[in-house]
Amino acid sequence: DEEMHELMSEIGMCIGIAFQIRDDLFDYGVYDIGKPTRNDIQERKVTLPLIKAFEHASKKESANIRALMKKRKKTSKDVDKIVSFVHESDGMEYAKQSMYDYANGPIEALNKLPDSQAKQDFADLIHFVITRKK
Template sequence: MASCCAAGAASVGSDPASVENMRLFGENVGIAFQIKDDLFDYESSNITGKPNGIDIKEQKMTLPLIYLLNNSGFNEKRKIVNIVKNHNNNPEKVASVIKKVNQSGGIEYAKQKMETYHDKALRILNDFPDSESKTALNQLVDFTITRKK
C-alpha cells in the first residue's frame, strides 16, 4: 500500500516531501488494514463469512496472538506455541488459543493499535489541500477499520 500511494503521488509530479507523506499514509493504512484482517480471525464466522482460527491453523502470527504470547509466562507461552505449531488442526485446541487471546486483552490491544494507525493516516491526509481525492482517501481510511469482511 505504501509503494502504491507513493507511486501515485510521484506519477502526478508531487514534490518529494508529498511523495514521502503519501508513502507514510499508505504504510499506516496498510498496517491498519492488516490488523483488521488479524481481528477477523478471532470473530464469529457468521459475522465475516470466514471461519475463525484460520490464521492459527496456518501458523500465522497475528497481532492479538503476539500480544498473548508477550503477556504469558514461560510455560504458558510454550503451550500456546506448541498448539500453533503442532496441534493447529485440532479445533478444540485452536478454540482454546482463541479464548486465551480474548481473555488476555489481545483483541482490545489490536483494536487500539489499529485506531492509532488509522489516526496517523488521517493526520497525514490533513496536510494536503481539500479535494475529491482527499475525500476518497479519507473514506478509504475509515473503511479500512469498519469493514465487515
C-alpha cells in the same frame, strides 16, 4: 512534488498495516466475513494479537498455547483455546488499538491538506479499513 510523494507513501503504508491488523483480528473474532476464519491459526501464523497475548501471559500458559500452535492439525477445541487465550490476554485490545493508531497517522496527515475529492476518498478508505466486516 517530493514532499507530497513521501506523505502519500507514508499514508499508504499506514493504511496497509491497519488493513493487515484488521485482517488478523478477524481470525480471533466472531465475524461472518465471507471467507474461512481461523485460517491463520490453522496455518500456524503468529499474528499481532497472538504476539501480544504471549507477552501478557504466564510462561506456562504461553508454552501450552505455543504447543497448540505448532500442531499441524488442530481440533476445534485447540482453536477455541487459542482464541480464548488471545482474548483473555488482551491480544485483541492491543491489536485494535494498534490498528487505530496506524489509521490516525494518515488522518492527521490528511487534515493538513486542502479539501479535495482525493482527500475525502483517502479518509473514506481509512474509515473502511478500520470498520470493515469482511
